[in-house]
Amino acid sequence: LGMPTFLGELGLLGIPVFYVLGLISVFITVAIMHAFVKILGGKGNYSATFKACVYGATPSLLLGWLPTVGIIFAIYALYLMIKGISKLHEITMLKAFVAVFVIPLVIGIILGIFAAAIFTPFTFLGPTGSFLEILRPFV
Helix, strand or coil: CCCCCCHHHHHHHHHHHHHHHHHHHHHHHHHHHHHHHHHCCCCCCHHHHHHHHHHHHHHHHHHCCCCCHHHHHHHHHHHHHHHHHHHHHCCCHHHHHHHHHHHHHHHHHHHHHHHHHHHHHHHCCHHHCHHHHHHHHHC
16 A cells, blocks of 8 residues: 555545644634734634634534635634724724735735746646746745
C-alpha cells in the first residue's frame, strides 16, 4: 500500500482528517478577520471576534441548507456577525461591515483574477503561455 495521493483516497480515515482541517480553517479564518477588525480600530480581542463569528454563523449553519430560505439565513448570519463585531469591538456598523464583508470580497476578487490569469494560458490559449508574458512585469 502506497501513500494516498489525494485526501479523498483516505476513505473513512478522511473523515477525521477533514474534521481537523475544518477546525483549523475556522481558527485561521477568524484570525484573518480579527486582523481586519484591528486594522479598522477594533478594541476587542481574538475571543470577541471568534464569538461574533461563531454566534453569527449559527443560523446559517443550522438552516442554510434549505433551498430557498437558506439565502435569507445566510444574509441574517452576515448581519449577526457584523452586529457582533460592532458591539464586541466597539466600532461602527460600517467598519464592521467593511471588515466582515468588503475586505474579504475584495481579496477574493483579487485572488480570483490572479488564479484566472495563472490558469487561463493552460485552458484557453494553449500550452504556449503567451498570456503569462503579459503578467511577467507584475510577477
